[in-house]
Every structure is written in C-alpha cells, then in structure tokens.
Amino acid sequence: MASTNAMTKSETSRSVGRKQLVKYGLIALIAVIVVNVLVLFIGLATIEFPAEFVGGPFGPLAVGPVVVNSAVAAIGATLAYGVITRYSARPNRTFTAIAGVILVLSFAMFLTPDLSGAPPRVFAILAVMHVTAAVTIVGVLTRAMNREARFR
Template sequence: MVATNTTTKSETNGTVGAFRLIKYGLLTAIAASIVNVLVLFTGLTMVEFPSEFVGGPFGPLAVGPVIGNSAVAAIGATFVYGVIARYSARPNRTFVIVAGAVLVLSFAMFLAPDVSGAPPRVFAVLVVMHATAAVTIVGVLTRVTNQEVEFR
C-alpha cells in the first residue's frame, strides 16, 4: 500500500493576508455574537432564570455582556490564529488544538463571583454558549487559509 499525504494545500500554507485575517476576524466576531444571542434567547424561552442573572444591562446573561464577551473572544482568537498561521506549518490543526484548550480553560470562569450560587440551568446555558462560540470561531477562522496570500 502506498501512503498518501492527506494534508491539503490550504493547511500547509503558513501565510495569511492581513486584510483577509481582519475581514474574517470581524466576520467571526459578528457570527459568534449572533450565535450566542440566539442561544441566550433560546435558553431564556425554555428555562426561567433568577432575575439577578438576566436583569439589567450588566447581568451575566444580559444581551450586552453576551455580545461584548463573544466579540472579545473572537478578536482574541483572530489574533492567535494570525500568529499561529504565521509560524505553523499546519495552522488549522494547531488552532483547533489551542481553541480546545482555551474552551476547557474558559469553564473556570464559572467560578467568578457574579455567577456563584447560580442554579445549574444558568451554568448549562453558559456551557452551551461557550461551546457554540468556540465552534463558530473555529469554523470561521479555519477558512482564512483557504487561499494562498502573503502575510505582510
């Protein structure tokens, strides 16, 4: 049997155009924010939450913080992806591994004082929001290297 290399051209290109990376970064921030707001609204319609978690503009399950945190995570992930794409021979594979580790570490945020003592349903929605954000971010950013462009 002959061994074949299954690495695609898009995975081995270690360069990404800055404009392309910024464009995908903005798309990632918008997509992650929309997905998380949809998950939030789905959770709010399915389960009743205590008012201290959804009340006001600054509760952990209010729309403003959800959009802000999703966008910040996506922008940070875009920066990390740019660095990985610059120095890695297989940027998509490396980024998926890093993103998985960051997802696991993000669950430590559930120990924060603003969600301490929350009922399990709040944590369940937060877990789904973190997971969907990670899937969305990885799904969009790993499309960046589908075209050979030089990073300058």
C-alpha cells in the same frame, strides 16, 4: 489520499494575508455575536432563570455582556490565528488545539463570585454559549487558510 494531500498543501502556506484575516475575523465576530445572542434568547424563552442572573446590564445572562464577551473572544482568536499562521507548519490543527484548551479553561469563569449560588440551568446556558462560540470562531477562521491557498 488526495484530500489529505490537498489539506496538507493548503495548510503549508505559511500565513493568511491581512485582508483575508480581517475579512474572516469580521465574519467570525458577527457570527459569534449572532449565534450567542440567539442561544441566549432561546434559553431565556424556554427556561426560567432567577432575576439576579438575567436582569440589569451586567448580569451574566444579559445581552450586553454576551455581546462584549463574544466580541472579545472573536477578536482575540483572530489575532491568535494570525500569529499561528505565521509560525506553525499546521496552523489550522494548532489553532483548533489551542482553542480547545482555551474552551476548557473558559469554564473556570463559572467559579467567579458573580455566579455563586446560581442554579445549574445558568451554568448550562453559559456552557452552551461557550461551546457555540468556540465552534463558530474555529469554524470560520480555519476557512481563511483554506480559501487563501485555493486562490494562489
């Protein structure tokens, strides 16, 4: 019962300070880029992908797009988390639920013309990157609220 009470207290502090949000946003940004590039390299090292999906600077399995898309996700999530902490009584729960919905919606990008004719292994590695990005970002950002409450 004590841990439930502690979590409730930590989540009832209405918002995360700007410094704390920026700090954890940067940690999330770096972590998600590292994790997704690592997943990409492991996938490329262990599975053979058609050249049209790997080659060039704009292929879905090229480092550039993975880094940019990971960064955009982390920045957007950080901004959303900042807003949610200001207006939600249970910001971590709310943020996690919204992140879950966005994760599911992110799989719609698999329907883009760029991926038409892609073999299932391309979709599998992209799906793993989406899931690891969501888990990493949520895991890092939701710690900001708990840290903020501990130091008050």
